[in-house]
Amino acid sequence: MFKKFMAICIGLLALANSAQAREKGLNLFAYPREAPAREFYGSAGNKLKLSDFKGEFVIAVFWSKTCLPCVRELDDLNNFVRKTAGTGIKVLLISNENEWANTAEQRKFLAKYHASDLDFYVDPNGKLAEDFGIFASPHTVLVNSKSEEIGRIRGSVDWDDEDVIEQIYKIKAQNS
Numbered sequence: 001m002f003k004k005f006m007a008i009c010i011g012l013l014a015l016a017n018s019a020q021a022r023e024k025g026l027n028l029f030a031y032p033r034e035a036p037a038r039e040f041y042g043s044a045g046n047k048l049k050l051s052d053f054k055g056e057f058v059i060a061v062f063w064s065k066t067c068l069p070c071v072r073e074l075d076d077l078n079n080f081v082r083k084t085a086g087t088g089i090k091v092l093l094i095s096n097e098n099e100w101a102n103t104a105e106q107r108k109f110l111a112k113y114h115a116s117d118l119d120f121y122v123d124p125n126g127k128l129a130e131d132f133g134i135f136a137s138p139h140t141v142l143v144n145s146k147s148e149e150i151g152r153i154r155g156s157v158d159w160d161d162e163d164v165i166e167q168i169y170k171i172k173a174q175n176s
Contacts, residue, residue, distance in 0.1 A: 025154035028171065032148035035141075036131035040094060040123045043103050048121070051147040056090040057172040058143035062129050065099050065109055069156040070138045074115035080159035081117050088145070089172060090119075096129070097122040144175040 035050045042048055050058065061077065063070035081091050093115075100106045106120055123129055132141060132149075140153040151171070158164055 025157075026151065027154070028142075028151035029149070032144060032146070032150050032175070035143055035147055035149045036128060038128040038131050040121050040128050041097070043106070043120050045103075050143055053090055053092075053143070054147050055145050056088055057145055057175070058090050058092060058141075058147075059168070060092040060094055060141040060143060062094050062123075062132075062134050062137050062139045062141070064095055064137045067137045071113055073138060073156050073159060074110065074113040074118070076158055076160035078115040078117050080165065083160075083165060084168070087169075087172075089168065093118045093120045094123050094128065095120070096126045097124045098126070142171065142175075150175045 037049055037051065039047045039049055050060070065071065077091065077093070093110075095106075100122065103120075106122075107116075110116055110118055110120060129135070129139075132139075134141075136154075138156055140157065141149055142151040142153070144150045
């Protein structure tokens with residue numbers, strides 16, 4: 001009877017933990033997926049693809065300047081970039097090209113929200129986001145060093161939290 005009770009408790013605990021992970025929006029895939037080959041643009045106007053970042057663990061954050069949760073996490077994301085500098089983690093802040101008149105406007109916006117260290121990119125007509133099946137922001141795509149999509153995070157993340165940073169390091173290590 002005791003063994004049956006313990007098995008039920010362990011099962012409930014496992015369900016609670018998986019529900020908690022889903023609640024936070026983290027979804028790691030059982031197998032890597034091919035990432036879209038769609039081009040997007042860097043702040044200098046250069047054309048890029050996710051495959052151009054091969055060898056780095058990429059955190060591609062799809063966001064919008066009109067999305068309050070997106071704007072709220074900019075400062076934390078900037079701190080994350082500072083704390084993880086030189087570790088092989090590359091953060092791509094990707095927004096729809098139609099949101100910006102020019103890169104100067106985007107730089108000014110990011111400076112206003114304490115996010116000047118972030119590398120920003122634009123997605124022409126939102127096609128890269130569409131290829132990923134992303135239609136709401138913030139939405140983060142995790143890409144391994146082989147340029148394969150390994151997971152996603154839906155919604156905001158407390159990027160400056162030490163537990164979050166440690167979790168990203170673990171995900172990176174497991175998916176090198």
